[in-house]
Amino acid sequence: MPEELAGVPGAPGAVAGPVRHMTDAVNDLGPAEPPEDPEVELQAARDALTEVEMLLEKRSAEATNKDVAEILSAQAMMATDPALWDKIAAAVSGGLPATHAVTQAFESFKTLLEAAGGYMAERAADLDDIRTRVVASLVGSPMPGLPESSEPFILVAKDLAPADTSRLDPSMVLGLVTREGGPTSHTAIIARSLAIPAVVSCSGAAGISEGEPVVVDGDRGVVVRSPDPGLLEDVARRAEWMANALRSSTGPGRTSDGHAVGLLANVGGIKDAEVSAADSEGVGLFRTEFLFLDRAEEPSVDEQEQAYRAVFDAFGERKVVVRTLDAGADKPLRWLDLGEEMNPALGVRGVRTQRVRADVLERQLEAVQRAAKASETDVWVMAPMITTVGEAAEFVAMAHDQGLSRAGVMVEVPALAVCADDAAEVVDFFSIGTNDLSQYVTAADRTIGALSDLLDHWQPALVRLIRTITDAARSASIPASVCGESAGDPLFALVLAGLGITSLSMAPASLPLVRASLARHTIDDCRRLAELALTSDDHQLARSSVAEAAHLPIR
Amino acid sequence: MSEMSRTVVVGSRVGLHSRPAKLVAEEAGKLSVIVKIAKNGGDPVDARSLLSILALGAKKGDEVIVTAEGEGADAAVDALALLIERDLDEDDA
Numbered sequence: 001m002p003e004e005l006a007g008v009p010g011a012p013g014a015v016a017g018p019v020r021h022m023t024d025a026v027n028d029l030g031p032a033e034p035p036e037d038p039e040v041e042l043q044a045a046r047d048a049l050t051e052v053e054m055l056l057e058k059r060s061a062e063a064t065n066k067d068v069a070e071i072l073s074a075q076a077m078m079a080t081d082p083a084l085w086d087k088i089a090a091a092v093s094g095g096l097p098a099t100h101a102v103t104q105a106f107e108s109f110k111t112l113l114e115a116a117g118g119y120m121a122e123r124a125a126d127l128d129d130i131r132t133r134v135v136a137s138l139v140g141s142p143m144p145g146l147p148e149s150s151e152p153f154i155l156v157a158k159d160l161a162p163a164d165t166s167r168l169d170p171s172m173v174l175g176l177v178t179r180e181g182g183p184t185s186h187t188a189i190i191a192r193s194l195a196i197p198a199v200v201s202c203s204g205a206a207g208i209s210e211g212e213p214v215v216v217d218g219d220r221g222v223v224v225r226s227p228d229p230g231l232l233e234d235v236a237r238r239a240e241w242m243a244n245a246l247r248s249s250t251g252p253g254r255t256s257d258g259h260a261v262g263l264l265a266n267v268g269g270i271k272d273a274e275v276s277a278a279d280s281e282g283v284g285l286f287r288t289e290f291l292f293l294d295r296a297e298e299p300s301v302d303e304q305e306q307a308y309r310a311v312f313d314a315f316g317e318r319k320v321v322v323r324t325l326d327a328g329a330d331k332p333l334r335w336l337d338l339g340e341e342m343n344p345a346l347g348v349r350g351v352r353t354q355r356v357r358a359d360v361l362e363r364q365l366e367a368v369q370r371a372a373k374a375s376e377t378d379v380w381v382m383a384p385m386i387t388t389v390g391e392a393a394e395f396v397a398m399a400h401d402q403g404l405s406r407a408g409v410m411v412e413v414p415a416l417a418v419c420a421d422d423a424a425e426v427v428d429f430f431s432i433g434t435n436d437l438s439q440y441v442t443a444a445d446r447t448i449g450a451l452s453d454l455l456d457h458w459q460p461a462l463v464r465l466i467r468t469i470t471d472a473a474r475s476a477s478i479p480a481s482v483c484g485e486s487a488g489d490p491l492f493a494l495v496l497a498g499l500g501i502t503s504l505s506m507a508p509a510s511l512p513l514v515r516a517s518l519a520r521h522t523i524d525d526c527r528r529l530a531e532l533a534l535t536s537d538d539h540q541l542a543r544s545s546v547a548e549a550a551h552l553p554i555r
Numbered sequence: 556m557s558e559m560s561r562t563v564v565v566g567s568r569v570g571l572h573s574r575p576a577k578l579v580a581e582e583a584g585k586l587s588v589i590v591k592i593a594k595n596g597g598d599p600v601d602a603r604s605l606l607s608i609l610a611l612g613a614k615k616g617d618e619v620i621v622t623a624e625g626e627g628a629d630a631a632v633d634a635l636a637l638l639i640e641r642d643l644d645e646d647d648a
Contacts, residue, residue: 070573070574070577073577074573074577074605077577077580077581077605078605078606081604081605081606081607082601082603082604083600083601083604083606083607084604084606109606109610112606112610113606113609113610116609116610116611116612120572120609120610120612123573123609127606270568295616296616
């Protein structure tokens with residue numbers, strides 16, 4: 001009988017294959033007794049550290065990805081760090097064997113980095129990775145790491161470190177399962193970029209035997225033991241479709257009969273501008289918060305201009321839709337006191353911060369305008385959390401006054417969606433933020449996992465509200481896009497296109513499947529699917545009836 | 556022995572993290588004297604130690620104090636100070 005092990009979706013797709021477990025780290029450090037000869041013990045520690053340094057340097061040199069090479073080279077440096085060595089030497093002199101001394105020294109730096117928070121805390125995981133290698137070398141155990149195999153396999157690990165993922169051979173690793181880690185872990189991100197199905201946070205995977213055949217379903221977030229022939233067939237069909245889609249999916253978004261649906265990427269900072277290399281028609285949501293959060297003062301117009309310019313230049317002549325500052329009590333700014341709120345999602349956030357400090361938005365629009373003028377980019381601006389038609393008109397006028405000719409609004413507050421026909425007359429475009437719109441329309445907090453069914457983008461109320469917005473946009477002949485998780489769902493994207501959405505903005509990794517999905521349907525197909533979703537009175541029924549009617553191997 | 560000291564503002568966008576921290580530690584390793592870095596009156600740390608630099612948690616715009624003693628201290632402090640002030644994340648652009 002098939003047995004399902006619950007996890008969390010890490011990367012889309014499904015695959016079947018035999019399991020190989022990653023070699024785990026040595027946990028037994030031996031007794032903490034004083035070594036017979038501290039000099040010998042010190043030399044052993046030094047040898048082990050050097051061995052690991054050389055190994056990491058070698059991997060860094062072999063790595064094809066520049067970022068991975070950089071991380072590995074930094075890890076190599078950490079292995080022979082002079083301050084780390086001082087701690088190890090002191091501990092050995094103090095009567096500890098090398099295994100314990102090394103562990104203690106790494107732990108103390110790990111605590112320091114974790115205390116520093118943010119980026120540093122992420123590097124703390126690097127230290128664990130280096131330490132387990134040094135300890136393995138000291139006790140003569142095999143280096144923890146990837147299993148050797150002559151046939152492609154499904155890798156099961158506690159979690160993967162950058163040093164491991166850099167050596168992942170996509171032709172040998174069919175799927176990834178981690179016992180720990182979440183959907184935003186390093187493992188999940190790497191799996192998505194390599195297009196390998198992944199399930200994370202699957203604690204039950206520890207019990208799978210070496211070589212046992214399983215199915216990894218990254219769409220549903222489960223691992224299936226003893227899969228039956230029906231499931232294996234389904235998996236093969238899905239895998240083939242995905243491989244085909246990824247291979248053949250390029251260029252602008254089109255239905256099979258040539259109806260254009262723009263495919264754009266969501267970007268959250270200068271680093272993300274690297275996604276410019278992805279096959280997209282530009283940026284549908286450029287979040288500007290990164291510039292404003294975590295600082296003592298508001299960034300100057302000059303600094304903002306430079307930062308926007310860097311993103312614009314990365315996208316050349318393509319389109320970039322800038323969303324103005326979306327701060328609030330949940331994303332506090334040190335230089336803009338919004339006070340404590342009982343209900344941050346319903347508080348002074350997004351464009352509402354205007355009520356507290358009107359000049360901030362003016363300066364941001366000036367910086368955007370200056371950067372736009374100096375670049376080739378097709379720059380659009382939009383404001384978040386617009387609630388009334390009056391607010392929409394005011395923002396658009398402000399942007400136009402600055403010389404920004406394409407000014408629109410995010411539609412994420414139901415009040416604006418309901419009045420979309422009037423709003424459409426005063427803006428240049430709509431961009432529907434389905435994540436917030438769905439939490440507001442269902443009165444279900446996005447951060448509460450137990451309410452996730454209400455937040456499902458297949459909820460008929462959300463679909464019908466989107467139709468209100470697209471109908472208004474069509475009457476006024478303005479574009480309406482979607483920038484939310486729902487845009488990256490290959491099935492729901494068809495419904496959106498059918499409702500009249502003109503472009504979709506999503507995480508870059510989601511683009512190929514959505515593009516392939518559109519390319520398999522005519523715009524009339526999409527309209528029929530939209531009708532199915534609109535007339536369903538239940539979110540699960542909406543999804544399953546659309547899945548059944550669509551030409552996709554998704555159930 | 557004369558002690559050289561300079562206060563500089565961290566120039567890298569990401570602060571003294573990742574790549575900038577590594578470049579500083581590498582440069583310090585090439586110098587003939589030991590250079591130390593301190594933040595906000597904290598304990599000075601060995602600039603050759605990447606881990607110690609990371610643990611400082613210095614962000615863009617933070618002030619750090621660079622010190623060294625002995626022969627060549629002047630040039631060594633200047634070299635590291637210059638590096639810390641630059642936006643080291645920009646080098647690839």
